[in-house]
Amino acid sequence: MTSLIMAAIGVAMLALCVISVRLVPKVGAVAVGVAVILVGLAYDNFAVAIGRFVGYGDTLLAINMPRFWIHAIVTPLLIVVAGILVGRLGVTQAQTRNVAIGGWALVAMLILIGVVEEIVKARLVPENAGDALRYVNAEATGAPLPAIITVLALLVLGVMAWRYAGFPWLFIGSMVMLIAAAAGNAVLWVGNLGELVLMSSVVVTMAAIGGVRVPLAPSVRHSS
Numbered sequence: 001m002t003s004l005i006m007a008a009i010g011v012a013m014l015a016l017c018v019i020s021v022r023l024v025p026k027v028g029a030v031a032v033g034v035a036v037i038l039v040g041l042a043y044d045n046f047a048v049a050i051g052r053f054v055g056y057g058d059t060l061l062a063i064n065m066p067r068f069w070i071h072a073i074v075t076p077l078l079i080v081v082a083g084i085l086v087g088r089l090g091v092t093q094a095q096t097r098n099v100a101i102g103g104w105a106l107v108a109m110l111i112l113i114g115v116v117e118e119i120v121k122a123r124l125v126p127e128n129a130g131d132a133l134r135y136v137n138a139e140a141t142g143a144p145l146p147a148i149i150t151v152l153a154l155l156v157l158g159v160m161a162w163r164y165a166g167f168p169w170l171f172i173g174s175m176v177m178l179i180a181a182a183a184g185n186a187v188l189w190v191g192n193l194g195e196l197v198l199m200s201s202v203v204v205t206m207a208a209i210g211g212v213r214v215p216l217a218p219s220v221r222h223s224s
Helices: 002-022 029-049 058-088 097-120 145-165 169-183 188-209
Strands: 124-129 132-137
Touching: 002 029, 002 132, 002 188, 029 058, 029 132, 029 188, 058 097, 058 124, 058 132, 058 145, 058 169, 058 188, 097 145, 145 169, 169 188
Parallel strands: none
Antiparallel strands: 124 132
């Protein structure tokens, strides 16, 4: 059942990717960035979903390796994406040069930590998650620090979007991700479902910027 759920989440990620690509003419390059992130997250889900059919060994290990690169590099980039989108919603506090420099510096630091902890120091071992087979980092203790900081940063940006632009969806998606990440330690797919909700909120934000009417956000002020 876990494999099926992971596959379904992967398909949903690809569907969001298609929507993101279609939003490129309206919102620009940021939609391309979101699409790339979604492809990476879809791969993460599919890699786990097919584990039961491949079986443990060098092939499955090779399939799983990109998952760690994806999370080390792609996850922190969500901070930059969210910062750009919140600024495009009309939140001037997110448009300043200092915020941009600080955001990129934070992302660079998180990527460096992720590469060191999740790739350089990683010791991959097989793990069963329901009927799904995957490789995990035996050296990891709980959720990776970059992932935690990323979600907290997204929460802050979500609060800014809600307070200053009347747009609650990014905050809601980030809060669901935070709760799901905690539950994901016990049930694998819950954390991945949280990622799907978070990315859905990002795509909804892009849609609002592109002129699509979004429920519960009557005061959205999108700008270029």
